[in-house]
Amino acid sequence: MSDLIRLTNLTVTYERHPAVHHVSGAFASGSLTAIAGPNGAGKSTLLKAIVGELRPAEGSIDRGALTRNDFGYLPQAADINRRFPISVADTVMLGAWKNSGAFGRFSRQDADRARDALERVGLSGFERRHIGSLSAGQFQRVLFARLLLQDAQVILLDEPFTAIDQRTTRDLLSIVLRWHKEGRTVIAVLHDFDQVRAHFPETLLIARELVGWGPTQSIMSSANLIKARAMAERWDEAADACLPEDETASDDLARQEPAR
C-alpha cells in the first residue's frame, strides 16, 4: 500500500503550547487506523490538523493530490451544536455540499440520496425531525448518514462511539468496516481498546508525542500503554513549543525546562 497522508515532524500548538509534538509517519492508502492515547494526548488536535482545520506550527502534512473535499470529518460530539434549528434531512444533505456548492440548492437527487443514507443507518422516516429531538445514538446515526452521502475517500472520526448505546455502536462500526472494505482510508480516535484490537489493523498511539504507530498487535502492548500514561502525566502543560525561532534550548531542554 502506498502512503496517502504523510506527517513529517508535525507539531501543532495552541498559543505556542504544543498539543501534538514532533510526530512523523504515514497513513497508507486504504488503511484502517485507530488513534489511541490518554485524555488530552492531542488526538483531536491531530485529526483537526490532518483535515486542515489547524495549521502545523512546525513540520508538515503531505496530503498528495487530496483536496478538502476528499476528507469526511466527524468531530467529537462535544464540538457539535445540536441546538441549531435544522432538520435531520437537511443535516444529512449538508454532506452533499461538495456537489451543490455552498450557495447551490439541494437537488431532488440529493434528497433521494439523503433518504437512502438515512435508511442505511436505520433512520427511515426521521427526515423531518429536528436534530435537537434525537437521542445521542440517533444523532450519531444522522452524522454517519451525512458521511455516507459525502462519499469521501478519507474518513476521520473523533470518538464516534463515545456515549453511544451498544446497538448503535455495532451498527455504525459495521459501516466503518464497510468503508474499509471499499478501499477508503479511515482514521478513528477510539477509547475502547478491545474495539481497537478487534477491528483496527493499525494503531497510532499518542501522548503528545508518538508512543508507537504500526500494527495494532505490537503497538497496543501493555508496555506501550503504561508508557503513554506516564508520558501524559509527565507532560508540562505550560511548556512552550521548541519552534525554530526558539533558540534558548534544544528540543528536550525546551520541554523539560519551560520556565523563563
Ligand code: ADP
Ligand atoms: P485529546 O483529543 O487527546 O483528548 P486534544 O487534542 O483535545 O486531546 O487536546 C490536547 C491538548 O490541547 C490539551 O491539553 C487541551 O487542553 C489542549 N487544547 C485542545 N484544544 C484547545 C484549544 N482550542 N485551545 C487551547 N488548548 C487546547
Ligand code: MG
Ligand atoms: Mg479529543
